[in-house]
Amino acid sequence: MTVVHALMTTLRTVSKHFTVVALMVLQISVSMAVLANISTIVLEASERIDAESGLSEARIAVVQNIGVIGFEDAATSSGAGLRALRDVPGISAAAIGPVPFAVERGSVRLEKSNRDASGHPYIYFGSEQLASVLGTSVVQGVALGSLQAPAVEDVLEPNSTLAVPAVVTRSLAKRLFPAGDALGKMVHTEVWGSYPLTLRVVGITADFRSASTGDASDYEAVISEVKIDTESIGGLYAVRRSVPFDLEAKRAVIRALSSSMPGFVQEPVRSVAELRTAHFAKDASRSNVLLAVVVVVTASSALGVFGMSHYWVSARQRSIAIRRALGASRRDVVALFAVESAVVAGLGVILGAGLAVAANRLLALQLEMAAVSAASVALGAGLTLLSCQIAALIPALGAAKVDPALAFRQR
Numbered sequence: 001m002t003v004v005h006a007l008m009t010t011l012r013t014v015s016k017h018f019t020v021v022a023l024m025v026l027q028i029s030v031s032m033a034v035l036a037n038i039s040t041i042v043l044e045a046s047e048r049i050d051a052e053s054g055l056s057e058a059r060i061a062v063v064q065n066i067g068v069i070g071f072e073d074a075a076t077s078s079g080a081g082l083r084a085l086r087d088v089p090g091i092s093a094a095a096i097g098p099v100p101f102a103v104e105r106g107s108v109r110l111e112k113s114n115r116d117a118s119g120h121p122y123i124y125f126g127s128e129q130l131a132s133v134l135g136t137s138v139v140q141g142v143a144l145g146s147l148q149a150p151a152v153e154d155v156l157e158p159n160s161t162l163a164v165p166a167v168v169t170r171s172l173a174k175r176l177f178p179a180g181d182a183l184g185k186m187v188h189t190e191v192w193g194s195y196p197l198t199l200r201v202v203g204i205t206a207d208f209r210s211a212s213t214g215d216a217s218d219y220e221a222v223i224s225e226v227k228i229d230t231e232s233i234g235g236l237y238a239v240r241r242s243v244p245f246d247l248e249a250k251r252a253v254i255r256a257l258s259s260s261m262p263g264f265v266q267e268p269v270r271s272v273a274e275l276r277t278a279h280f281a282k283d284a285s286r287s288n289v290l291l292a293v294v295v296v297v298t299a300s301s302a303l304g305v306f307g308m309s310h311y312w313v314s315a316r317q318r319s320i321a322i323r324r325a326l327g328a329s330r331r332d333v334v335a336l337f338a339v340e341s342a343v344v345a346g347l348g349v350i351l352g353a354g355l356a357v358a359a360n361r362l363l364a365l366q367l368e369m370a371a372v373s374a375a376s377v378a379l380g381a382g383l384t385l386l387s388c389q390i391a392a393l394i395p396a397l398g399a400a401k402v403d404p405a406l407a408f409r410q411r
Contacts, residue, residue, distance in 0.1 A: 024308050025348045028384060031301040032352025033359050035380035038290045038297075040360065040372045044214070045287050049280045053100050054208035055135055057272035058244035062099045064267040065257060067234040076263040079229035082127060084260035085239055088252045093133045093240040096228055097126020100134075100210045101275035102236060108222065110176065112188045112198070121172045121220035122210035125191040126238070127152075127228040131167065133240040134208075136223065138167060141183050141203030144225050152226040156195045166199035166224035173204050175220060187222065199224055212280075234264060245271045298383055301348075302391035305341055309395040313337070334396045341392030342385070349381045356380065 065081065078096060085094035098104070106123035109116075124130060131144045147165050155162050163186060173182040187199045199222065207219040239253055250269035257266050270278075360372035 021308075021344055024304055024344055025351060027304050028301050028345055028348025028388065029352035029355055031297045032349050032380050032384045033355035034297050035294060035383055036352070036356035036372055036377045037360055037363065038294055039376035039379045040370060042287045042290055043373070043376060044370050045280075045283045048212045048214050049276075049283060051209060051212045053210075053212075053272070053276075054206070055100060055272065056240075057100070057276060059241050059271075060099055060133060060135070060238065061241070061245045061250065061253065061269050061271045062102055062236050062238045062275070063253060063257065063269045065234055065237045065261065065264045066267070067232065067264050076232055076261050077230045078127070078233040078261075079231075081237065081257050081261040081264075082129075082228070084256040085237065085253060086129075088239075088249075088256050090241050090243065090249060091239050091253075092242050093129040095127045095130040095133045095225070095238050096233060096235060097130040097133070097225075097238055098122075098124055098236055099238050099272050099275070100208070101272060101279045103210050103221075105217075106189050106191070108176070108199075109188045110185075112196075114188075119172060119175050119220060120217065121168070121222050123189060123191060124221060124223040125197070126225060126236075128225050130225050130238065131205075131223050133238045134223065135240065136167070136205040136208065138203040138205050139170065141167070141201070143167070143203055144223065147202065149225045149227045152228050152231060155197065155226050156192070161198075163198045163200040164224045164226060165202045166222050167203035167205050168201055168222045169205050169207050169219055171207050171216065171219035172222060173201070189222070197224070212276075232261075232263070245269070294383070298387045301384055302387040305345065305388040306391040306394065308344070309337055309341055309392040310398075313395045313398060330401070334393070337392055337396035338389065341388055341396075345385050345388035348388075349384055352384070353377055353381065 082094050082096065085091055103122045103124060105120045107117035108119050108121060110118045124134070128149050129145070144165055144167055150162050150164060154160065155164055166187070168176070168182065168187075173180075176182065176187065177185060182201050182204060185201050187201060189197050189199065191197050205223070208221070209218045210221050211218050237257065241249060253269050254266050257264065356372055356377055
């Protein structure tokens with residue numbers, strides 16, 4: 001049986017069952033549109049979840065160190081805690097300050113009197129060795145570790161005129177200083193709530209991600225350090241290890257902080273890799289739910305095609321027997337029904353591609369959803385066609401078993 005002959009037979013069948021075919025095409029097109037848009041959402045989330053920060057996430061960990069209300073001990077100081085952490089075997093650097101996925105955006109201005117922000121980078125403000133904990137590499141200028149950090153009380157006192165050395169990522173330097181003259185320039189921001197701070201750019205680092213929102217500003221960050229010693233400061237204590245953190249290393253960090261800062265309570269130690277996992281837990285769960293929807297939608301289309309093919313096989317038993325009696329092989333019969341289902345599914349996919357784009361534009365206006373990609377449309381089309389063909393194969397194999405002798409029996 002030739003393809004042309006199969007197509008002609010299919011067209012005759014479609015014309016006889018136009019309503020059934022039209023409803024089936026509509027169902028497939030809607031399923032195709034849903035699959036394409038769900039694929040867009042899942043692929044976008046997957047890209048954000050898998051996007052690397054550019055830092056050694058498994059070797060950087062953070063612990064929330066919280067002061068106990070009413071506990072006063074002059075011996076309890078952040079400097080003592082930092083020294084204890086740096087003495088832990090395997091710890092190469094320790095600092096007070098944030099890490100990726102536990103850092104907030106801030107506002108920076110090129111002029112102190114400006115009200116409008118020049119950018120909204122992630123602000124890494126903390127103690128000495130913060131840049132070392134992060135492991136950033138300076139590509140221009142000098143590293144913070146080579147400079148003497150000013151004392152925190154001098155920097156944060158009212159009306160302070162001190163300019164704190166800072167390094168910025170390459171992306172932030174391009175945003176703030178398009179001419180490429182960032183080194184030596186002053187930047188103004190606020191830290192730890194509302195303390196005004198003037199930063200002097202001394203270095204530019206390679207880009208790294210502070211978050212994974214999919215926006216270019218994920219790479220914009222500024223890092224500055226101050227000297228913290230006798231102060232008792234609660235907050236995030238970040239440490240860097242020469243190898244990935246394991247359970248024993250985390251316990252050692254807690255023991256060091258507990259013994260050196262008895263007036264503070266420590267939360268569990270978590271690596272940046274674990275922070276990433278927790279940050280994207282909801283996205284991962286949503287993707288799993290959407291994948292379950294994909295299975296249901298694909299199965300519904302397949303069941304519809306199965307029902308249609310099964311009906312056609314049941315209604316055409318005698319004509320199938322006649323074909324078999326005239327020399328058609330079982331393979332020819334299977335091919336006939338495969339072509340018929342492919343035509344119906346193909347029409348649904350073509351219409352569904354248009355519906356997918358239209359639905360995506362509507363969702364983009366309401367939910368700020370990313371534009372549907374060609375890959376998502378292709379994935380939706382592939383899943384739909386494959387499921388429909390598999391569903392049609394079962395009735396087709398049954399049709400191939402029709403006895404040719406049925407053509408000669410009396411009705």
